[in-house]
Amino acid sequence: MLAQIVKLVEDAQGSKPPVQRIADVAVTYFIPAVLLIAFSAFVVWYFLLGSSLLFALTTLISVLVVACPCALGLATPTAVTVGIGRGAELGILIRNGEALEKGEKVTTVILDKTGTLTKGKPEVTDLVAAGVSETTLLSLAAAVEKNSAHPLAQAVVRAAEAKGVTLGDRWNPSTTLGGKGVSAKVLGEEVLVGNRTLMQDRGVVVPSELDTKIQAFEQEGKTAVIVAAGGQAAGVIAIADTLKETSAEAVRRFKEHGIEVVMVTGDNRRTAEAIAGKAGIDKVIAEVLPDRKAAEVRALQEKGQVVAFVGDGINDAPALAQADIGIAIGSGTDIAIESGEIVLVKNDLLDAGRSARTLGQSNGQDTGKHLLGICLQLRAHPGGRRCPVPVLRLCLPAGARRPCDGCKFCYGRHAFAPPQRVYTGSKEENSIGR
Numbered sequence: 001m002l003a004q005i006v007k008l009v010e011d012a013q014g015s016k017p018p019v020q021r022i023a024d025v026a027v028t029y030f031i032p033a034v035l036l037i038a039f040s041a042f043v044v045w046y047f048l049l050g051s052s053l054l055f056a057l058t059t060l061i062s063v064l065v066v067a068c069p070c071a072l073g074l075a076t077p078t079a080v081t082v083g084i085g086r087g088a089e090l091g092i093l094i095r096n097g098e099a100l101e102k103g104e105k106v107t108t109v110i111l112d113k114t115g116t117l118t119k120g121k122p123e124v125t126d127l128v129a130a131g132v133s134e135t136t137l138l139s140l141a142a143a144v145e146k147n148s149a150h151p152l153a154q155a156v157v158r159a160a161e162a163k164g165v166t167l168g169d170r171w172n173p174s175t176t177l178g179g180k181g182v183s184a185k186v187l188g189e190e191v192l193v194g195n196r197t198l199m200q201d202r203g204v205v206v207p208s209e210l211d212t213k214i215q216a217f218e219q220e221g222k223t224a225v226i227v228a229a230g231g232q233a234a235g236v237i238a239i240a241d242t243l244k245e246t247s248a249e250a251v252r253r254f255k256e257h258g259i260e261v262v263m264v265t266g267d268n269r270r271t272a273e274a275i276a277g278k279a280g281i282d283k284v285i286a287e288v289l290p291d292r293k294a295a296e297v298r299a300l301q302e303k304g305q306v307v308a309f310v311g312d313g314i315n316d317a318p319a320l321a322q323a324d325i326g327i328a329i330g331s332g333t334d335i336a337i338e339s340g341e342i343v344l345v346k347n348d349l350l351d352a353g354r355s356a357r358t359l360g361q362s363n364g365q366d367t368g369k370h371l372l373g374i375c376l377q378l379r380a381h382p383g384g385r386r387c388p389v390p391v392l393r394l395c396l397p398a399g400a401r402r403p404c405d406g407c408k409f410c411y412g413r414h415a416f417a418p419p420q421r422v423y424t425g426s427k428e429e430n431s432i433g434r
Contacts, residue, residue, distance in 0.1 A: 034064065034067040037067075038060045038063040038067075042056045083100045084097070087342075091346040092342060102306065102325055106306050107306045108260045108262060108307050109260070109262070110296070110297060110307060110323070111261065111262070111349075112309075114151055114265070115151065115312040115329060116349065117243060117263065118247075119244055120331075121241065122155040122240060123239065123241075124158075124237055124239055125240045126222070126238035127237055127238075128213050128236045128237075128238075130233055130234060130235045131232065132235065137234055141160075141193050141225070142161075144182050144192075145193060151241070178315075179197075179266045179290055181198040182194060186229070191227070192226075192229075195226065199226055202228070205233065207233060210233055214236055217236070219270060221240065221274030222271065223271055224237075225238075225239060246350045247349050248278070248279050248280050249350060251279050251280045255280075261280075261281050262281070262283045262300075263276045264284075264293055268287060269284070269287060293315065293319035297309055297322045307323045308324065308352075309325075310327040311329070312328065312331065312333065312336050314333045314336065316339075317333075317338075317339040320340045321339045325341055326342070327342045328343050328344070330344050330347050
């Protein structure tokens with residue numbers, strides 16, 4: 001694991017974001033231009049204006065040092081390296097430099113519910129049987145869900161094992177119905193475990209008293225799993241998954257940065273809105289089939305949004321790949337981690353905010369500071385009118401009369417110049433002026 005993390009960081013630091021490629025092209029023109037200006041200044045001052053060789057060389061070197069063409073080429077790779085290294089220290093693995101550049105442009109972040117906003121460890125909270133015992137209800141559901149890797153399925157199996165319910169050994173392999181549920185043959189009878197849509201598709205009628213219970217569970221933010229056997233509803237299993245401690249704070253920070261937060265889930269709308277309300281999320285996209293998450297991302301992109309998607313499951317991989325920035329939870333599936341451009345090692349949603357915005361801003365600010373430094377060097381000291389370097393005299397403000405002690409070119413001149421005695425009236429003072 002450690003070797004993989006090191007390799008990810010090394011690969012990312014060696015990658016070139018678009019802004020770096022632009023800078024590389026600019027440098028190919030900028031350096032020859034600076035050299036041309038520097039040698040032109042030497043020719044003008046030495047041959048045309050008759051200045052001394054020392055003064056002409058000083059002018060040439062001053063132009064080269066002030067323009068500092070190397071800064072343009074070094075600014076972006078330095079910022080990328082620092083940003084990726086800082087991210088690694090915070091437990092944020094950035095797979096390429098382009099993700100850093102796009103980070104500060106994000107306008108919308110889409111959060112998957114299970115395992116991203118919530119802890120991803122749901123537990124069975126209620127059993128409502130209809131025509132069978134609770135033990136039989138749990139046994140039927142667990143028998144169908146036993147071979148599933150879905151968090152809700154695992155919650156059902158754990159509940160059955162905790163109560164000592166026998167799962168049985170005689171059933172055919174289960175069939176997963178994407179976004180709807182699971183079906184399997186148990187003791188020769190078809191058993192369905194899933195949501196309302198699955199029941200409607202198979203013609204299973206849910207009794208009104210059972211439907212009332214389902215609505216009550218959904219209002220509480222619980223997921224209601226309906227179990228049917230032999231074409232009849234056998235009961236409902238309510239499953240709850242709690243929010244992570246940092247989810248609400250992460251959502252608040254996203255909003256502070258002006259980023260719209262959207263939650264996407266395959267759950268029904270009532271449950272989804274209950275969870276979103278606890279997290280402080282206003283916009284919810286519910287009842288989304290696994291293969292439609294990428295389409296939801298694409299729809300926002302077509303509206304001009306720059307989208308970051310945060311997810312952890314197998315069904316999140318297409319959306320992670322489709323998003324402008326895919327952010328994978330470190331505890332998620334391998335395919336989700338491979339699809340994301342950024343991996344959150346600590347599984348903390350607060351890190352998603354740092355990676356999507358703060359590190360991106362840091363990259364842009366560091367690059368800007370390097371490039372702006374070229375200009376600032378030309379106006380660094382208010383006393384440039386007395387500066388012996390001609391190019392600085394031309395660029396610094398008019399009206400300044402003090403010696404440019406702060407100028408890096410003149411500092412040495414004043415620091416190592418012979419001490420000057422200062423005379424006031426007829427009396428000699430022993431003070432030394434620089």
